[in-house]
Amino acid sequence: xxxxxxxxxxxxxxxxxxxxxxxxxxxxxxxxxxxxxxxxxxxxxxxxxxxxxxxxxxxxxxxxxxxxxxxxxxxxxxxxxxxxxxxxxxxxxxxxxxxxxxxxxxxxxxxxxxxxxxxxxxxxxxxxxxxxxxx
Ligand SMILES: [Zn+2]
Numbered sequence: 557x558x559x560x561x562x563x564x565x566x567x568x569x570x571x572x573x574x575x576x577x578x579x580x581x582x583x584x585x586x587x588x589x590x591x592x593x594x595x596x597x598x599x600x601x602x603x604x605x606x607x608x609x610x611x612x613x614x615x616x617x618x619x620x621x622x623x624x625x626x627x628x629x630x631x632x633x634x635x636x637x638x639x640x641x642x643x644x645x646x647x648x649x650x651x652x653x654x655x656x657x658x659x660x661x662x663x664x665x666x667x668x669x670x671x672x673x674x675x676x677x678x679x680x681x682x683x684x685x686x687x688x689x690x691x
Pocket of ligand 1 (some may be wrong): 569571
């Protein structure tokens, strides 16, 4: 019937599925955040979900290339983790973290394709890591 009677995280099967765990503290989520932050030249620091969102709101302001990437990253990664959770839970299908990260890169690349940034905001390393063309 699709009813859920197991409250464990579908990624690690060891912790209760909470917003905090699913989107940030689960090893799968943490690996993806750490990798994505590294690709952006940033260091991911472990914290609570509320602190993470508060930092994002106060830090990722404006329309610089890095800020746009991080805003898209936050939305794309949370959406993909939720989508992957549902696929695993209801369809019995799963994708490795590497494939999820590739999908995040595709989303960011597509969203920023052709976008014109201020010259001072263009970062070749970011363009290469996130496959942003025409920047
Ligand atoms: Zn987990």
